[in-house]
Amino acid sequence: MLPDASSWAAEATAVFAKEWRCELRTRYALSTLALFAFTTLVVVSVSLGPLGVTKSQGSAVLPVLFWIILLFSVAAGLPRSFVQEEESQTATALRLAATPSALFCGKLAYGLTVIFALEALITPIYLAMMSLAVRSPGLLVATLAAGGYGLAAGSTLVAAIIAQARSKGTLFAVMAFPVLLPLLLLSIELTRNAMGGEPAGVALSQLLLYDASVTIAGLMLFPTVWNP
Amino acid sequence: MPSPATLRFENVCRRFGRLSVLEGVSGEVAAGGALLVTGPNGSGKSTLLRCLAGLLVPEAGTIEHDEGDGSLDIAERRRRVGFVSPDLAFYGELTVEENLAFFARLRRAELACGLAILDRLGLPADRRAANLSSGMRQRLRWAWALMHRPRLLLLDEPFQNLDAAGERVTRELLREHLATGLAVVANPSPLEIDRVAGRLELGR
Numbered sequence: 001m002l003p004d005a006s007s008w009a010a011e012a013t014a015v016f017a018k019e020w021r022c023e024l025r026t027r028y029a030l031s032t033l034a035l036f037a038f039t040t041l042v043v044v045s046v047s048l049g050p051l052g053v054t055k056s057q058g059s060a061v062l063p064v065l066f067w068i069i070l071l072f073s074v075a076a077g078l079p080r081s082f083v084q085e086e087e088s089q090t091a092t093a094l095r096l097a098a099t100p101s102a103l104f105c106g107k108l109a110y111g112l113t114v115i116f117a118l119e120a121l122i123t124p125i126y127l128a129m130m131s132l133a134v135r136s137p138g139l140l141v142a143t144l145a146a147g148g149y150g151l152a153a154g155s156t157l158v159a160a161i162i163a164q165a166r167s168k169g170t171l172f173a174v175m176a177f178p179v180l181l182p183l184l185l186l187s188i189e190l191t192r193n194a195m196g197g198e199p200a201g202v203a204l205s206q207l208l209l210y211d212a213s214v215t216i217a218g219l220m221l222f223p224t225v226w227n228p
Numbered sequence: 229m230p231s232p233a234t235l236r237f238e239n240v241c242r243r244f245g246r247l248s249v250l251e252g253v254s255g256e257v258a259a260g261g262a263l264l265v266t267g268p269n270g271s272g273k274s275t276l277l278r279c280l281a282g283l284l285v286p287e288a289g290t291i292e293h294d295e296g297d298g299s300l301d302i303a304e305r306r307r308r309v310g311f312v313s314p315d316l317a318f319y320g321e322l323t324v325e326e327n328l329a330f331f332a333r334l335r336r337a338e339l340a341c342g343l344a345i346l347d348r349l350g351l352p353a354d355r356r357a358a359n360l361s362s363g364m365r366q367r368l369r370w371a372w373a374l375m376h377r378p379r380l381l382l383l384d385e386p387f388q389n390l391d392a393a394g395e396r397v398t399r400e401l402l403r404e405h406l407a408t409g410l411a412v413v414a415n416p417s418p419l420e421i422d423r424v425a426g427r428l429e430l431g432r
Contacts, residue, residue: 011333014330014334018319018322018330021321021322022319022321025321088319089315090317090318090319092313092315095283096281096306096307096311097331097335
């Protein structure tokens, strides 16, 4: 018997609210993400700041570094979401009580808000420290939204897969690479276009298609990954 | 009056790698009774209960749990059972009440029911789960397991770490549950429980 839409949404909302409540009391993911992001941001800015690279080098290199900072910040904090459930043995109660798709969406929504908060924090700092001009701010916002969603969906799915494995850290890196590589390439290209004032081209459509594919794959795979 | 519930399992087998833990285990119990599962450590009592709860899938055999609307599939069985086990943990960052409220929303259960059980068990609702003693954690497991009024209760070492008062209340709760529901009880200590409808000894 499938739950109706309102109770499914209530379940997903409950998971989302629980994630934030636990996070705000421990601040594990937030502090890890913020610390990692800030450290790498400062290192990159000091090493390659506005005077360290020429304008042409900057437009090629800086979007790459920006997405690498985002990727590693996310990888440092978000996979804990599922790993913590297994390590603290709360996964058993959750398996017995939650509809898998609602659980996946609740965790995804939590990851998404964390990534959006991170992007909102580091993007203006990065642009200011590197003296980067953005000629198409609308495209940059769309790229951050679509790229951030893809990062959240991809890392949530991979985190769920690795949660029950022994070598979680290694496995996350191995599994996240093929899942997140297309997302990163597209996001970097779109960020370059946004800075150069060029049109989005097909890359934005491809990025949205990637987001939809990862979400559908997550909803289909997650019940099998999560339950026996 | 709800339809009587039944649980029947036949030739249940479960291995972990090369280690065979359950081999052709069968049993049944109907509403109003408890199936008592005993056996030495490592005989597969907890594994059997996890299979019955839908947390593990047996490699062979059948499990039929019927609550009057046909045999439930594994997903529905997971959602409906009440489960008490030493492996069951709650969110240490949340209070007892917040934990119950979270799971009540997931199970579409009434929080008031969980709070009433908490009250009977004498567990402070505003204490963080991380700060509970082992006996208090066991009381919380009972409240969590009964909050959604399950028909089938699966109890693994149900009186573990409870003091005399806690054991008395939980035995009362079990007795009340068995007025209409059914239970599979593994390794109760002491072994005596009311309304035993059948016994299953594993590892012989």
